[in-house]
Amino acid sequence: MFEKDDSANINQLMQKSSAPDVDDAIFNHYDPNKVALNEQISSFSCSSTAFDLNYNSQNKNISSRKPYKGAEFYQKQEVDFENLNLHIGEKKIKVSPKKSKYNYIGPWRKDQKEKVITENIIFRTEEDFGEVKNLESEFNDDSQESDADDSLAGEKHAESTFLGKERTDYQNRSWIISPNEIKERNSNEQCYASKKLIKVIRAHSLGVQAIRFIPKTGHLLLSAGLDSQIKIWSSDSKCIYIYHGHKNAVRDIQFSNRQRNCKSFYSCGYDKQILFWDAEYGKTKWKMSNDKTPYCVSVHPKNEQSIIVGFSNKKAIQYDTRSSEVVQVYNEHQGAVNTVTFCEDGKKFVTTSDDKKMFVWDVGIPIVVKHIADPLMQSMPYVALHSDGQHLVCQSMDNKILVYDTHANYRCIKKRFTGLKNSGYAIQCDVSPDGQYIISGDINGKVHFWDWKTTKNFRSFNAHEGVSIGCQWHPIFPSRIATCGWDGTIKIWE
Structure with missing residues (x-):
């Protein structure tokens, strides 16, 4: 507010002081005819508008400005509003660089004064946009297919190669069907x-x-290799099928049943997968993966859909391949489960482990029926059921083959088959179809024969270079056996 007794020249005041703030200035009197000016001042106090008092031409050193309660105000003087040239304008908002970071477009932003040169601009035609749309649709289809492939990665990986001449013969019989001239073995032979x-x-x-003859007839031989492949061989030593399903070495293979024309088998490998194969068409019916390595797979003798797998995490797990669910978990061992063997017509099964113990279980009940342990007992990495279904032939790590009687409360009988070296390896052993002979491999590449009654090692010969890991007796021919070794060969003896 300007005092009435102040006689300062308004022109000198405007030269010495800067434009006063309307918010801080209080006017004692004003021309009532200047209604428009009053409205503009009220508008400024409400909406923060600005007006020009020739601010740029004035001296900014204000001598009449005095502090008042921490703030500055201008000396009250009388102003002649008729001679003042007031220009009311809009407020110019300036945004600081810190607050304008989201409004920053980038170095490619065109200057407002920059002229656009259209000589080097390439204009797209409708055909180009059509090609782009086609590429986008193809990309979307590929992404959807890739998502589906991830869920079926196992199935796509489990491909097979048929190497035979024809899948069916002139009578439209499949290649896996046994010839009619092959007769099953006579029990008295x-x-x-x-x-x-x-x-x-x-x-x-x-x-x-590992090697496995097809049940009953033996006209086909299944082999599992450390090269992650599974192959099936004909009687004339020709490969018919190659099954590509595992990524690492295959540990164990088992046919799904004991019928004459068995068309499926199980396999487990060091890639932590258990696969159920359709041997005829080379496809996987079922797949299960686990965090631990499966060491063995055993099929129930009366239900080919029920299997028990021994794992390296001290557990034996029962699966049902029809539902892909865990039926039961048998967890009592203190070491990796090496073998699972069904006995007593599928009512019970026996497990052996690295903890040097043997446990007997009832199928479906996770409670141990019998603990078999002894201070002199060693780990048994392979167990075979005798042809009579009563005895368990166990490969012991102390260079012996032991026998347990299932009908005598699983007692270890006095039979001892010695003369081989198997320490540190899961050497397979087998029993002749008539139960008269025991055969086994050797870490030195030998094959040994023992008489069941006398436990005498009456024959042994060199079969492979290195470890002779597996052997099996032919189900029909009385004197034919097959052996396999880590030299990559399968040999047929007679």
Whole structure:
């Protein structure tokens, strides 16, 4: 507010002082005819508008400005509003660089004064946009297919190669069906020990881990290799099918049943997968993965959909391949479960482990029926059921083969088969169909024959270079056996 007694010249005041703030200035009197000016002042106090009092031409050193209660105000003087040239304008908002970071477009922003040169601009046609849309649709389809492939990665990986001439013969019978001229073995037929080598099969690029004759007829031979492949061989030593399903070495293989024309089998490997195969068409029916390595797979003798797998995490897990669910978990061992063997017509099963113990279980009940342990007992990495279904033939790590009687409360009988070296390896052993002979491999590449009654090692010969890991007696021919080793070969003896 300007005092009435102040006679200062308004022109000198405007030269010495800057424009006063309307908020701080209180006017004692004003021309009532200047209604428009009054409205503009009220508008400024409400909406923060600005007006020009020739601010740029004035001296900014204000001598009449005095502090008042921490704030500055201008000296009250009388102003002649008629001679003042007031220009009311809009407020110019300036945004600081800190607050304008979200409004920053980038170095490619065109200057407001920059002229656009259209000589080098490429204009897209409708055909180009059509190609882009096609590429986008193809990309979306590929992404959807990739998502589906991730869920079915196992199935896509489990491909097989058929190497036979034809899948069916002139009578439209599948290649896996046994010929009519092959008759099943007579129960009274006597077996004999093999003497000479008749066939050599270069089966796998790496070692052969396991071999299995097809049940009842034996006209096909299944082999599992350390090269992650599973192959099936005909009676004339020709490979018919190669099953590509595992990524690492295959540990164990088992046919799903004991029928004449079995068309499926199970496999487990060091890639932590258990696969259920359709042997006829080379496809996987079922797959299960686990965080631990499966060491063995055993099929229930009366239900091919029920299996029990021994794992390296001290557990034996029962699966039902029809539902892909865990049926039961048997967890009592203190070491990796090496073998699972069904006995007593599928009512019970026996497990052996690295903890040097043998447990007997009832199928479906996770409670141990019988603990078998002894201070002198060693780990048993392979167990075979005798042909009579009463005895368990166990490969012991102390260079012996022990026998347990299932009908005598699983007592270890006095039979001891010695003369081999198996320490540190899961050497397989087998029993002749008539139960008269025991055969086993050796870490030195030998094959041994024992008489069941006398436990005498009456024959042994060199079969493979390195470890002779597996052997099996032919289900029909009385003196024919097959052996496999880590030299990658399968040999047929008779």
